[in-house]
Every structure is written in structure tokens, then in C-alpha cells.
């Protein structure tokens with residue numbers, strides 16, 4: 001798959017999830033162009049694999065200098081479906097661990113708060129991330145690609161599946177996925193990752209594409225109804241547009257140091 005195809009896939013997914021949200025909305029009254037929609041659309045430019053590919057390029061160059069210390073590329077000769085599965089599971093577990101850190105380390109939480117400033121959930125909210133956070137996630141994606149000898153196209157295919165999983169988990173969809181919730185993330189679970197502390201426990205459901213890690217490590221929370229409110233303490237005062245959201249973590253760090 002060429003890189004340019006990936007952008008066509010992103011466009012197709014945007015149309016698909018917009019249509020699905022119109023057909024089976026969880027909250028029918030939620031407007032298509034809700035507050036912050038255009039700002040979230042602008043995030044696609046910075047947070048999609050546009051930036052990820054650049055970050056990956058520099059990460060691989062950096063790793064190249066450490067080449068002698070790395071294991072031999074273990075998976076360069078196995079079938080593509082094995083490479084795909086190993087990479088999907090490995091990257092998802094790494095992201096689950098990083099996501100935990102983003103919530104538990106105070107200065108990382110300042111950056112991750114940008115994503116948790118979503119108060120009306122839909123597929124496009126999946127793109128609302130501070131660029132510092134994107135660097136963490138994407139550079140780590142490329143480390144196993146390089147170390148395991150997995151071709152870049154397989155990495156891109158995993159990126160597409162992760163994008164579908166992320167859009168689905170954030171979508172304003174009333175779908176339930178029954179027993180598949182023990183394997184895959186879903187709106188039902190991810191809403192309880194974004195809930196306001198007023199209406200339920202926090203630091204649950206860290207899964208991104210797969211939910212299996214939360215079930216395994218005891219952080220799954222699925223009470224059978226949706227939270228009344230999303231966000232965090234003080235979300236009402238948080239900036240609604242991209243420039244303010246990029247600045248907010250830095251200002252938070254400065255305030256925290258005083």
C-alpha cells in the first residue's frame with residue numbers, strides 16, 4: 001500500500017463514520033458540527049500518519065545508530081498475516097501501557113487532558129491529541145517495525161486498523177458488540193474512559209484498539225449504562241480550539257512549578 005492510499009482511506013472512514021452516526025446515533029440530538037468540530041478536523045493534519053510517518057523516519061534513523069545492540073530482525077521471513085497480528089498486538093499493548101502513564105504521571109496528564117477535554121463524543125474526537133502525545137505513540141509504533149524486521153506496509157495496515165478501532169470507540173453510536181467487548185474496544189467501554197469524575201470511577205478502560213488488556217489487568221469497567229457527563233474537573237474553563245489546547249499543557253506545567 002502506498003502512503004497516498006492511506007489518505008484516501010482516512011477520507012473514506014470520515015464519510016463512513018459520519019453516515020453511521022447519522023443512522024444509529026447514541027445521542028440523536030448531538031449536532032454534526034458540534035462545538036470544537038472544526039478544531040478537531042484540523043487535528044487530522046497534525047495527528048494522522050502525516051506526522052507519524054515523519055516521526056517514524058527520524059526514529060528509525062535514530063535506532064539505526066544503535067543497530068549493533070538490537071536483536072536480529074526476527075519476523076522478516078514469516079507470512080504477512082503473522083507479521084500483522086504480532087505487530088497489532090505488540091503495539092496495542094505498548095500503547096495501553098503508555099496510556100496508563102499518560103493518566104498517572106502528572107506532567108504527561110497535562111498533555112493528555114487535551115484529549116479528555118471532549119465533552120460531546122464522536123468519531124472525529126478520536127483525532128484530538130496534543131502533538132507531544134502523538135510523538136510518544138507513533139515513535140513507539142516504529143520501534144517494533146524496525147526491530148522485528150516487519151515491512152513498512154504492514155505497519156501502515158496496522159495503522160489503518162487502529163484508526164478504524166479508534167474512530168469506532170469514539171463514535172456517537174449506540175451499537176453494542178456483545179462478547180466481542182472482551183477483545184475489542186467499543187463506544188460502551190471508551191465512554192467510561194472519558195467520564196467526568198463526578199459520575200463514576202476514573203483511570204479505567206485504557207484500551208485503544210483491543211480491550212483485552214483491561215480485562216486481563218483489572219482496569220475494565222462496563223456498568224451497563226452510559227456516563228451522564230464527560231471530561232474532568234475544570235473542563236468548562238478548558239480551551240475549545242486547537243491553539244489554546246496546544247498551549248494549555250505548557251501553561252499547566254508552568255503553573256504547576258510555581
Ligand SMILES: [Zn+2]
Nearest residue numbers: 099103112193
Ligand atoms: Zn485517556
Ligand SMILES: [Zn+2]
Nearest residue numbers: 115170190194
Ligand atoms: Zn478517547
